[in-house]
Amino acid sequence: MQTHIPPRSPDRRSLLRLGAGAALLAPLPRIWTPRPGPGKTRRVILVAFAGGVRTRETLGTPGNVPNLMRMAREGVVFPRVRTENLGHFGAAMTLFTGISEARGIRDNARGGDPTVFEYVRKELGWPADQVWISTSGGAQQANYSYSLHPDYGEAYGANTLDGDGVFNAEFRSIVDAYGKPKELSPREAELLARMRAALLAGREEDSQEDAASFARVESFLFDELRNGTADLRGAGAADAKALRVARNLMAVFRPGLLGVVLQRADVAHGSYNAYVEVIRRNDAMLGELFDAVRKDPELADSTAIFVVPEFGRDKDLNVRRGLDHGDGSDDLRRVAMVAWGPDFRRGAEVLEDVRSIDLCPTVCELLGARARHSRGRRLRQLFA
Numbered sequence: 001m002q003t004h005i006p007p008r009s010p011d012r013r014s015l016l017r018l019g020a021g022a023a024l025l026a027p028l029p030r031i032w033t034p035r036p037g038p039g040k041t042r043r044v045i046l047v048a049f050a051g052g053v054r055t056r057e058t059l060g061t062p063g064n065v066p067n068l069m070r071m072a073r074e075g076v077v078f079p080r081v082r083t084e085n086l087g088h089f090g091a092a093m094t095l096f097t098g099i100s101e102a103r104g105i106r107d108n109a110r111g112g113d114p115t116v117f118e119y120v121r122k123e124l125g126w127p128a129d130q131v132w133i134s135t136s137g138g139a140q141q142a143n144y145s146y147s148l149h150p151d152y153g154e155a156y157g158a159n160t161l162d163g164d165g166v167f168n169a170e171f172r173s174i175v176d177a178y179g180k181p182k183e184l185s186p187r188e189a190e191l192l193a194r195m196r197a198a199l200l201a202g203r204e205e206d207s208q209e210d211a212a213s214f215a216r217v218e219s220f221l222f223d224e225l226r227n228g229t230a231d232l233r234g235a236g237a238a239d240a241k242a243l244r245v246a247r248n249l250m251a252v253f254r255p256g257l258l259g260v261v262l263q264r265a266d267v268a269h270g271s272y273n274a275y276v277e278v279i280r281r282n283d284a285m286l287g288e289l290f291d292a293v294r295k296d297p298e299l300a301d302s303t304a305i306f307v308v309p310e311f312g313r314d315k316d317l318n319v320r321r322g323l324d325h326g327d328g329s330d331d332l333r334r335v336a337m338v339a340w341g342p343d344f345r346r347g348a349e350v351l352e353d354v355r356s357i358d359l360c361p362t363v364c365e366l367l368g369a370r371a372r373h374s375r376g377r378r379l380r381q382l383f384a
Contacts, residue, residue: 038365038366038368039342040301040343041303041304041342041366041367042367043250043254043255043256043257043258043299043302043303043304044256044258044303044366045258045259045289045303045304046095046096046257046258046260046306046359046363047243047246047259047262047286047289047308048095048259048260048261048262048308049265049282049308050088050091050261050262050263050309051088051239051262051263051264051267051310052265052266052268052310052311052312052313052325053265054312054313054331055079055331055335056331057279058279059072059077059336064276064279064283065279065283066283067283067286067287067290068283068338070287071290071305071338071340072338074340074346074347075339075341075344075345075346075347075348076338076349076350076381076382077336077337077338077350078337078350078354079336079349079350079351080334080336080350080351080352080353080354081334081335081353081354081356082333082354083332083333083334083356084101084355085100085101085102085103085311086326086332087105088266088310089101089105089108089140090103091310091311091356092144092261092310093143093144094310094356094357095310095356095359096115096117096259096360097113097114097357097374098116098360098371098374098376099357099373099374099375099376100357100375107140108139108140110146110148111143112147112148113147113149113373114151114152115145115146115147115158115360116259116363116371117133117146117156117257117259118149118152118153118156118157119360119364119369119370119372120256120257120364121156121157122151123364123370124256124367124369126256126257128159130255130256130257131157131158131258132249132253132255132257132258132259133145133158133159133160133161133258133261134160134161134162134242134243134246134258134260134261135160135161136239136242136261136262136263137162137238137261138162141261141263142160144261145158145159146158149373158259161245162242237264238263239262239263239264239265239285240281240285242261242262243262243282243286243288243289246260247285247288247292250289250299250303254298256367257363260289264282265278265282265309268313268322268324269318269322269324270320271320271322272322275313275322275323286307290305290340293305301342302342304339304340304342304343304344304366305339305341306339306359306363307338308335308338308359309335310335310356311325311332311333311335312325312331312332312333312334312335313325313332314331315329315330315331334353335356337354337359341366344382348381350381354379355376355377357375358379359379360374361377361378362376362379362382365378
């Protein structure tokens, strides 16, 4: 669907409509370092390799996922993660809440169960710029950032950036209308001021510190636009954008918790080949994120990464030579998770069954929080 773009002086409504994926939930404080948890892990990246991805096309076909295999060789593989339901929205939400979420593929509303983002922000006192989620599925996936639980909610939510929200051609055209200077210039400063006014409308600026932190976010957004995130095209482009944004968020903000939600593997319904192409591209982008962490001395020694699908796909091809998700087979109900980090075993494989609801409490414990409402259990097999 095409969106009309005002050529000059976009107002707040236009900016927020075009960049609906940029939900900045609170004024952001100065750069901050997570406090120590129980181990070496200070930061966690949780990648929901969502859209329905079978193990056959990932760890079962190493040539498709060379970067995931690198992580697996240095970390822990769980090849038998039991999924809790078969609707994309609810199954992915389950990863973040630790509760089996009975929500269908077309549901589009916040849940009532607290998310991992809310747990760590409330219990650890983390500020807003330490918790992010980068998504590829638009408004529906923005619901993962926080719940409607009365004890948690928006005040403890994650900042949300959507790969096809801010980082789309329409939003890019606003920047282009004012030019693309290589360095900060009066014209770019004017555009940043316009966005700041849009973001801060209806808020009270408590201090110059708050304004400076908003400027950091704005600069990040425009750097992403100038550096080509909006220009990613082709199969799975929205997933590629979400992973590119995640990589750069780690470099700029060094957050304590970063969620990434992919979705484009669901093209499998109509084409097995297109599905495999998305998996391969996502693996390449995951490799960029993995290498960025490994090459940064601070991040390499303090960051854990989890990669897990929300569920798999059917055992057999459908009449369109694609793969649906409804046959109840092990290919659908069991997925493979890879975990890599400073506190984890190396080169280990866990053959016993675990559950997707176990991820949320495990992440919380790694960071020193408790998932009080989760029904999952700590993945003790991660640790030596």
